[in-house]
Structure formats: structure tokens, C-alpha cells
Amino acid sequence: MEGILEKLSEIVGADFVSNAAEERFIYSRDQGVQPPHAPDYVVLPNTTEEVSALIRLANKNKIPVVPMGGALVLSGLTIPQRGGIVLDMKRMxxxxxxxxxxxYVVVEAGASQGMLKAYLEKHHPQLKHSIPDAPxxxxxxxxxxxxxxxHLSQSEGGFHSEMVTGLEVVLATGEVLKLGSCSTVPKWFSRAPLPDLVGLFLGWNGTTGVITKIGLKLFPSPKMKDIMMFMTEDVxxxxxxxxxxxxxxxAEDMAFFVSPQPAYFDGFQIIMISVVANSVKEMKMRRELICDSVRDYLERKEAGFLPLPPHMKVKLMEAPQKNLSEFADTVRGGGFEYVGAIMPVECIPQAYRKGREITEQLGITYSMGARVIGRGHAVMFYYAYPFNRADAKNMETVAKALEESNEAALEMGGIPWKAEISGQQLILGRMEPGTYKLMTEVRKLLDPNGIMNPGNWEVRS
Ligand SMILES: Cc1cc2nc3c(=O)[nH]c(=O)nc-3n(C[C@H](O)[C@H](O)[C@H](O)COP(=O)(O)OP(=O)(O)OC[C@H]3O[C@@H](n4cnc5c(N)ncnc54)[C@H](O)[C@@H]3O)c2cc1C
Known part of the structure; x- marks a missing residue:
């Protein structure tokens, strides 16, 4: 590590590199329960050229590099398991x-969801992107x-990775590549018809390279928005x-949730349905067709729509939704982590029952729900657990709940999403040996010295 700090400073400027104890402390952890581990350096590059130079330096000296955005993944994927450099992308x-x-829009990878939303609202109000409920x-x-x-994953084509039209990436060797149409013509409109190399960087948790630019699909932004709340007691x-x-x-977005808070929702299965339209007439038609589709439930009085006062609608129509963040404070101490499992829609009742069982056994608070992805091709089912950071015992219990939730999700035919390292190991343990071998070989080819986010996606349990 001798002389590395000076070399990093030469690349990004002394103001944007640090090995100070307080910075290393902050970058050693996230809001979840995963154990911390400090980096040796924190670096904030400003350009692709700087990222490339940093990676060349790291590769030559076999120093681990962990790309980081908002560090909001909660499952510890930006914790530098083997030290090295945390590459904070927020200046880009x-x-x-x-x-x-x-x-489509082309952004640098460190552009935040909030920045893009605000930019589009100001300069291109007729367009929007799909916004996660993350801060x-x-x-x-x-x-x-x-x-x-x-919030557009149900109506506009699934996972956000499916909305990517092209990437610029820096490989672990420092080489800069463009993938998708932008590799061949100066437009970022599509991954097809070329062989799809973009997938080599999606879902890999930063283990195959650093994404520096992204082409992302945008969608029309209708003028009116409304929300419907459908409730049943029968999961x-x-x-x-x-x-x-x-x-x-x-419907534009559909999400289901159960929560003991507020108390009057306890025991209900709640389905939120967002509807958008360009006129009152269109809105009326959309709402009527949605009502018609569940009319026999209404007639049998087995379920119903809850009329929502306007002030409540305003809150529920926000993107991102703040409910989950607020839920983090239901236990003193503000800690929060969740297992999001991608699973078939029909698994919801089983997933819900298992979640209740886990929390009852461990004596902790639950919040569960699911967002519909694609036209019902899958759901992201979450088991969310708040915890008190000042209470080590409570954190241990939540870690156990997360582990049990990961195991349960796999058992019922789902796959934990953005899984902690222990969850990744469970997934790899079940993966066909040939698939695991291919993953390992692809990674070796892209990152011969194993510097990219080491510890992730690498050991079968
Ligand atoms: C209250 C709450 C609600 C949430 N709701 C949602 C939701 O609705 N939908 C959803 O998708 N997520 C949700 N999340 C999870 C998570 O916060 C988001 O997915 C978030 O977008 C992750 O982005 P980030 O910038 O924080 O990534 P980080 O946590 O910084 O990084 C995530 C992973 O990507 C890698 N990475 C980061 N930047 C790069 C790069 N430039 N190149 C290569 N690899 C990189 C990191 O190494 C890490 O493995 C939620 C989180 C919270 C706290």
C-alpha cells in the first residue's frame, strides 16, 4: 500500500481521496445488520478517465475495489469485505x-433517482423513469x-435492469467499453440486435466492473394520477x-402489503393500485374496468375498496413511497433491513404465512409486501425487519430472521434479491454446477486478479 494515497490523489485530487479514520468508519457499514469492515481508502472520481486510471492502479497492485452509489442496498453489498478502495460514484x-x-436518457452512474426525477419534471415533464421506493x-x-x-415495473417492462438500453463500463483492467447500440452508432436506444453483453454487469453486485454511464428507458408521464386501495382478510x-x-x-403500479402499523390495518391484506390517465374520462374508464375485474369479490362481500381521503391519496401517490423508511423507526434505533425475494405470484400466501411464523417465533415486528413485476411475471416479496442499532441482541435476532427468510424464499421457489453474502452463498449452493462454473469463469475472464467487490457471488455454501 506504500505510496498509494499519493497516487490516488494524483488521479482524483487530494480533496477526493481519504484514509482518515472517520471516513473509513462511515464507509465500513450500511444501515443493515451485516458486520462492518473498513476500507483502506475512500475515493470519489469525477470522470470515466479517472475511474479507469484508479482501476489500473488497483489492478496493478491487486487492491480490492468496491463500487458504491448511495450505499442504500441495506444488505452490506458495499461493505469492503477485504478492505481496499471504496469507489464512491456520487460525483459522477x-x-x-x-x-x-x-x-431514453443517458446518465452517469452516480446520478441519483431524485436528481433524474427532478430533472425530468423540470425539463421534460411529459417523460418519466421508473422510481424505486428507496430514498x-x-x-x-x-x-x-x-x-x-x-413504480413502472408492473406496467412498463419489469426490472430496471430490463430498462437499460446501453452501458459504458470500466473493466477490472481499466479498459473502457461501450455496450448496446452506443457501441456501434452514437445513439443509446437499444441493446438489441447485438449480442447482449450488458447483462455481464447487471445483477453482479459490482463484481465484474464499474458502470460509468447508463442509457435508460423513459416512459410517457400522463397528466393525472389516482390510487385505489383494495382490502381483503383472506391472503x-x-x-x-x-x-x-x-x-x-x-394499472400503472400494483403493490400488496401487510403491516401491524397503523393498528387499524392489522389483519388486512392491502393491495395498492396506481392508475394514471390523460383525461377525467380515461381515468373513470380505467377505474371502472379495475372494479369490474373484482366485482364478484365485492358482491360476495369478501373484499372491498377503501375510499381514501385526498390527503391520504397524496401521500400514497408519492414516488418514492416513504412508508418503508418510516417503518425503520417503529423500533427505537432506526435500523432496517429486508429480504426481497423474487418469486412467482402464486407464492404470496405461503410467503406471508412463513413471514408471520418467523416473526412470531423470534418475537419481532414484521412488515411484508410484494410489488408486481412485469405483467405479473413475478413479484418482489419483501420481509422487512426494523431494529435498534444500539441493541446487539436485537440485531442478532433480525440477522436470524433475515437468514430464515432467505431460506424460506428459496424453499418455496423464490430467489432472494440483493442478498447478503450468506444469502448469496445459499443461492449458489442450489445453483446448477454448470451455471456456477460459468459465472466463475466469466468473472475470472473479466477480473483476472479478483479485485472487484471480492467476497460477493463467490462461495457456494
Ligand atoms: C426504504 C428503502 C426502500 C427501498 N425500496 C426499493 C425499491 O422499491 N426498489 C429497489 O430496487 N430497491 C429498493 N431499495 C433498495 C436499494 O436502496 C435500492 O435498490 C437502491 O437503488 C440501490 O442503489 P444505491 O445507489 O444505494 O446502491 P449501492 O447500495 O451503493 O450499491 C448496490 C450494489 O451495486 C454496486 N454498484 C453501485 N454502483 C455501481 C457502479 N457504478 N458500477 C458497478 N456496480 C455498482 C455496489 O457495489 C453494490 O453491490 C430500498 C431501500 C430502502 C432503504
Whole structure:
């Protein structure tokens, strides 16, 4: 490590590199329960050229590099397991191009969800991107690197990684590449018809390279928005209700949740349905078709829509939703982590029952729910657990709940998303040996010295 600090300073400037104890402390952890581990250096590059030079230096000296966006993943994926450099991408936050006609934006990877939202609202109000419910400082790069999802995932094509039209990446050797149409023509409109190399950087948790620029799909932003709340006490009816409403193609976003807070929601299965339209007439039609699809439930009085007062609608129509962040404070200490499991829609009742069982056994608070991805092709089912950071015992219990939730998700046919290292090991343990071998070989090819976010996606349990 001798002389590394000086060399890093030469690349990014002395103000943007640090090995101070307090910085290393902050970058050693996230808001979840995963054990901390300090980096040796924290570096904030400003350009792709700087990222390339940093990676060349790290590769030559076999220093681990952990790319970081907002560090909001919660499952410890930005904790530098083997020290080295945390590459904080937040200075690379420029919005480079909006193509209105072809509906895409090109951003630097450290641009935050909030920045892109605000930029589009100001300069291109007829367009929007799919927003995750993470706090607005979450970055576009961090979100696609883990296959995130958001408020247009149901209606506009699934995971955010599926909305990527092209990437610029820096390989672990320092080489800079463009992938997608931008590799061949100066436009970022599509990954097809080329062989799809973009996937080599999506879902890999930063283990294959650093994403520096992203082409992302944008979608029309209708003028009006409304929200409907459908409630039932019977979890076994939830997949059918979702299936029917999805089938109308009238909803923009659909999410299901159960929560003991506030107390009057306890015991209800709640389905939130966002509807957008360009006129009062269109809105009325959309709402009516949604009601028609579940009319027999209404007639049998097995379920119903809850009329919502306007002030409540305003809160529920926000993107991102703040409810989950607020839930972190239900236990003193503000800690929060969740297992998000990608699973088939029909698994919801089983997933819910298992979640209740885990929390009852461990004596902790639960919050569960699911966002519909694609036209019901999957859901992201979350088991969220708040905890008190000042209470080591409480954190241990939550870590156990997360582990049990990961195991349960795999058992019922789902796959934990953005899993902690222990969860990744469970996944790899079940993966076909050939697939695991291919993953390992791809990684070796892209990162021969194993410097990229080591510890992730690498050991079968
Ligand atoms: C209250 C709350 C609600 C949430 N709701 C959602 C939701 O609705 N949908 C959703 O998708 N997520 C959600 N999340 C999870 C997470 O916060 C988001 O997915 C977020 O977008 C992750 O982005 P980030 O910038 O914080 O990534 P980070 O945590 O910084 O990084 C995530 C991973 O990506 C890698 N990475 C980061 N940047 C790069 C890069 N430039 N190149 C290569 N690899 C990189 C990191 O090494 C790490 O492995 C939620 C989190 C919270 C706290």
C-alpha cells in the first residue's frame, strides 16, 4: 500500500481521496445488520478517465475495489469485505442526454433517482423513469447493478435492469467499453440486435466492473394520477385478485402489503393500485374496468375498496413511497433491513404465512409486501425487519430472521434479491454446477486478479 494515497490523489485530487479514520468508519457499514469492515481508502472520481486510471492502479497492485452509489442496498453489498478502495460514484452524477422521441436518457452512474426525477419534471415533464421506493439519493447505477424495480415495473417492462438500453463500463483492467447500440452508432436506444453483453454487469453486485454511464428507458408521464386501495382478510385470494387486475392492463403500479402499523390495518391484506390517465374520462374508464375485474369479490362481500381521503391519496401517490423508511423507526434505533425475494405470484400466501411464523417465533415486528413485476411475471416479496442499532441482541435476532427468510424464499421457489453474502452463498449452493462454473469463469475472464467487490457471488455454501 506504500505510496498509494499519493497516487490516488494524483488521479482524483487530494480533496477526493481519504484514509482518515472517520471516513473509513462511515464507509465500513450500511444501515443493515451485516458486520462492518473498513476500507483502506475512500475515493470519489469525477470522470470515466479517472475511474479507469484508479482501476489500473488497483489492478496493478491487486487492491480490492468496491463500487458504491448511495450505499442504500441495506444488505452490506458495499461493505469492503477485504478492505481496499471504496469507489464512491456520487460525483459522477451528470444527466448527459435526453432523447424525447426515442424515450431514453443517458446518465452517469452516480446520478441519483431524485436528481433524474427532478430533472425530468423540470425539463421534460411529459417523460418519466421508473422510481424505486428507496430514498431519493439511491443512484441509477447502484439500482441497475442489483436488478432493482420501481413504480413502472408492473406496467412498463419489469426490472430496471430490463430498462437499460446501453452501458459504458470500466473493466477490472481499466479498459473502457461501450455496450448496446452506443457501441456501434452514437445513439443509446437499444441493446438489441447485438449480442447482449450488458447483462455481464447487471445483477453482479459490482463484481465484474464499474458502470460509468447508463442509457435508460423513459416512459410517457400522463397528466393525472389516482390510487385505489383494495382490502381483503383472506391472503389466499391475493394472487387471484392481482391476476385479475393485472389482466385489465389499466394499472400503472400494483403493490400488496401487510403491516401491524397503523393498528387499524392489522389483519388486512392491502393491495395498492396506481392508475394514471390523460383525461377525467380515461381515468373513470380505467377505474371502472379495475372494479369490474373484482366485482364478484365485492358482491360476495369478501373484499372491498377503501375510499381514501385526498390527503391520504397524496401521500400514497408519492414516488418514492416513504412508508418503508418510516417503518425503520417503529423500533427505537432506526435500523432496517429486508429480504426481497423474487418469486412467482402464486407464492404470496405461503410467503406471508412463513413471514408471520418467523416473526412470531423470534418475537419481532414484521412488515411484508410484494410489488408486481412485469405483467405479473413475478413479484418482489419483501420481509422487512426494523431494529435498534444500539441493541446487539436485537440485531442478532433480525440477522436470524433475515437468514430464515432467505431460506424460506428459496424453499418455496423464490430467489432472494440483493442478498447478503450468506444469502448469496445459499443461492449458489442450489445453483446448477454448470451455471456456477460459468459465472466463475466469466468473472475470472473479466477480473483476472479478483479485485472487484471480492467476497460477493463467490462461495457456494
Ligand atoms: C426504504 C428503502 C426502500 C427501498 N425500496 C426499493 C425499491 O422499491 N426498489 C429497489 O430496487 N430497491 C429498493 N431499495 C433498495 C436499494 O436502496 C435500492 O435498490 C437502491 O437503488 C440501490 O442503489 P444505491 O445507489 O444505494 O446502491 P449501492 O447500495 O451503493 O450499491 C448496490 C450494489 O451495486 C454496486 N454498484 C453501485 N454502483 C455501481 C457502479 N457504478 N458500477 C458497478 N456496480 C455498482 C455496489 O457495489 C453494490 O453491490 C430500498 C431501500 C430502502 C432503504
Amino acid at each position: 452524477n451528470r444527466i448527459l442526454e435526453v432523447n424525447e422521441m426515442s424515450h 431519493p439519493v439511491a443512484t441509477i447505477g447502484g439500482n441497475i447493478a442489483i436488478h432493482g424495480s420501481g 389466499d385470494t391475493v394472487p387471484d385478485i392481482l391476476f385479475r387486475i393485472i389482466g385489465t392492463e389499466m
